[in-house]
Amino acid sequence: MSNSSITQPDTTILVVGSTGKTGKRVVAQLEKRGLPVRHGSRSAERPFDWDNPQTWAAALTGVDMVYLTYYPDLAVPGSVDAVRTFTDLAKRAGVRRLVLLSGRNEAEAEKAERVVIASGLEWTIVRCAFFAQNFDEGAWLDEVRAGTVSLPVDQVQEPFVDADDIADVAVAALTDDRHVGQLYELTGPRLLSFREAVAEIGAAAGRDIAFVSMPIEEYRAMLAEYGLPHDFIWLLNHLFTEVLGSKAQLADGVQRALGRKPKDFTDYAREAAATGGWAPSL
Numbered sequence: 001m002s003n004s005s006i007t008q009p010d011t012t013i014l015v016v017g018s019t020g021k022t023g024k025r026v027v028a029q030l031e032k033r034g035l036p037v038r039h040g041s042r043s044a045e046r047p048f049d050w051d052n053p054q055t056w057a058a059a060l061t062g063v064d065m066v067y068l069t070y071y072p073d074l075a076v077p078g079s080v081d082a083v084r085t086f087t088d089l090a091k092r093a094g095v096r097r098l099v100l101l102s103g104r105n106e107a108e109a110e111k112a113e114r115v116v117i118a119s120g121l122e123w124t125i126v127r128c129a130f131f132a133q134n135f136d137e138g139a140w141l142d143e144v145r146a147g148t149v150s151l152p153v154d155q156v157q158e159p160f161v162d163a164d165d166i167a168d169v170a171v172a173a174l175t176d177d178r179h180v181g182q183l184y185e186l187t188g189p190r191l192l193s194f195r196e197a198v199a200e201i202g203a204a205a206g207r208d209i210a211f212v213s214m215p216i217e218e219y220r221a222m223l224a225e226y227g228l229p230h231d232f233i234w235l236l237n238h239l240f241t242e243v244l245g246s247k248a249q250l251a252d253g254v255q256r257a258l259g260r261k262p263k264d265f266t267d268y269a270r271e272a273a274a275t276g277g278w279a280p281s282l
């Protein structure tokens with residue numbers, strides 16, 4: 001700690017996914033510290049679009065560091081090439097440090113990590129479990145509000161991690177040299193089944209929220225009936241058949257990076273419920 005060097009106040013940091021679950025928290029913290037932030041999303045002043053590589057150079061001009069979140073997911077085909085092309089461009093543009101948001105138990109995500117590690121840039125990998133915020137800021141919000149969460153899992157456990165913890169680690173990596181060259185695996189402090197997580201959400205929100213476990217084939221058919229795009233159904237199928245499951249275990253990334261315990265799911269649920277976002281949908 002005593003040898004750590006802190007990022008200079010004129011360091012410009014590009015946050016890719018600046019309106020996303022972790023990106024918006026990273027932006028808020030960096031701006032609070034008075035660091036110049038370049039917002040990176042399709043709706044930013046200089047739009048950044050993963051599907052349009054011509055937008056990448058403008059977003060990188062004058063940037064010293066990058067917090068990189070890929071969308072929709074590092075698991076999807078093409079993500080590794082996109083990260084490689086982006087990283088090369090970043091290096092040529094004079095970027096010094098890149099912090100990559102990655103996912104656990106995911107082969108393509110690990111390939112993307114290796115691209116960043118081999119890039120010659122200062123790097124930190126923030127490899128995360130399933131975000132707690134998927135339930136109040138992400139794909140499962142509508143089902144929670146409607147009162148029934150249906151998933152193709154039953155006994156599967158996951159150490160849900162809070163996006164506040166992820167942002168704290170990312171900001172530490174962007175502002176303090178001692179995190180350079182570190183791969184942090186971030187999880188919450190305990191394993192929960194999805195049924196238990198939904199029960200905690202119901203208790204915090206003060207309402208009954210049912211959990212329905214269904215076979216994966218039925219789940220895919222339900223998503224198709226909802227009219228969800230094929231790519232999204234592929235991603236959820238991949239998540240529930242390949243990524244989550246027996247390999248779930250706790251990791252010590254939050255403790256190692258920040259010297260404190262990760263936030264518990266009960267605290268997450270209480271805070272999320274207090275915003276009123278889990279009130280029943282009409």
Ligand SMILES: NC(=O)c1ccc[n+]([C@@H]2O[C@H](COP(=O)([O-])OP(=O)(O)OC[C@H]3O[C@@H](n4cnc5c(N)ncnc54)[C@H](OP(=O)(O)O)[C@@H]3O)[C@@H](O)[C@H]2O)c1
Nearest residue numbers: 017018019020021041042043049050070073074103130131
């Ligand atoms: N969610 C999880 O549980 C989880 C767990 C581990 C790892 N991860 C990793 O986290 C990353 C982000 O996942 P997330 O689900 O939490 O999403 P998120 O960060 O909440 O994603 C939304 C962000 O992506 C931007 N975006 C959407 N489409 C874009 C495009 N075509 N080009 C550029 N930006 C675009 C959005 O901004 P605009 O709409 O304004 O463009 C917004 O800032 C993924 O790489 C995933 O592998 C997620």
